[in-house]
Amino acid sequence: MNYTKLFRSTGLALATVLGLTVSGQAEVYKWITFKPQGAGDAQAVTTQWLVDEFAKRTGGKHEIEVFWGGSVAKTREIPDALAAGVGDFGDIITPYFPDAMPMNNAVGFFIPQPMGTLEVGQFLEKLHETYPQFKDELASQNLYAFGFRPLESYGLLCTKPVNTVKDLEGLRIRSYGFAYPKLIEALGATPVSIATSEAYEALQRSIIDCTPIGPALARGWKYDEVAKYYIDIPLGASFGHLLAMNLDSYNGMDDETKAIVDQLGKDYLVEYARVLDEDRARVGELWKGDLGVEVIEFPQDELLAVIDDAGIQAVRQEWIDKANAAGLPADEIVSNLKF
Missing domain, CATH: 3.40.190.170 (Bacterial extracellular solute-binding protein, family 7)
Incomplete structure (x- = not known):
């Protein structure tokens, strides 16, 4: 099935039925994700952290509602769903799209490589800030990366x-x-x-x-x-996920809200790396114990x-x-x- 055509042709209708945001003027933005809400891992926990921080930093003026567990779009459908305006925010497993995102998959071509989670995320931030080709690759698909979620x-x-x-x-x-x-x-x-x-x-x-x-x-x-x-x-x-937005939704935000989103992306990386480190330490103790x-x-x-x-x-x-x-x-x- 050609999901690009499906989402682009039905995106507005589906968004209307589900009550999803298709305009940057809306007070409630929609996050579509493959992650189950109750997963309890660093990815799910920090997604909720970001959503809570967005509401706090906008003084309650804007909120994000999360559609968990692929309820709106499955893992491989999310880029097209975001591009079509079915959601405003979403997480994209970048290595699943090597042809559409070759530049943004740079780290995946270099294994082994010497960087850890935080360093890989900061490396991707720098690439996007320094070289327009990385943003342009996503913009051509009506996407904008405001943050990065490397794997451990x-x-x-x-x-x-x-x-x-x-x-x-x-x-x-x-x-x-x-x-x-x-x-x-x-x-x-x-x-x-x-x-x-x-x-x-x-x-x-x-x-x-x-x-x-x-x-x-x-x-x-x-x-x-x-x-x-x-x-x-x-x-x-390994480089894992883009924290992405529908480019039209991002461009439709006022400058203050854009600045909040962009800073949240940077702060998210630090929080995610911290939670992931804690998770690894917890697992290490479990391995020493009953898991053996x-x-x-x-x-x-x-x-x-x-x-x-x-x-x-x-x-x-x-x-x-x-x-x-x-x-x-x-x-x-x-x-x-x-x-």
């Missing part, structure tokens, strides 16, 4: 212990996105494409031996019930030794070529993504 720093959660790169040889590791398939191959393992929702069963049934993930997400998906070894291999934080997950330090030098692999470099060069074609100083940008 990743390691590998495995069903067997892994102490060195030799232990990875022949293992089957869940793979997705741009860089992971080639990195997994360079480490001597076999990449297996499996959806996040299917990874629990895949680990349980030994279809895969490991999956890239961070502790907080591993607990959230309960993968740590069936995989008891967390390999602390320094993959860096063993954390194994992986030698960083063994990981870095494979970065020059031809496959890994080809993936990185793919983004560099796209960035150069867009008129960006690619070498300057990617210097932040290298050890």
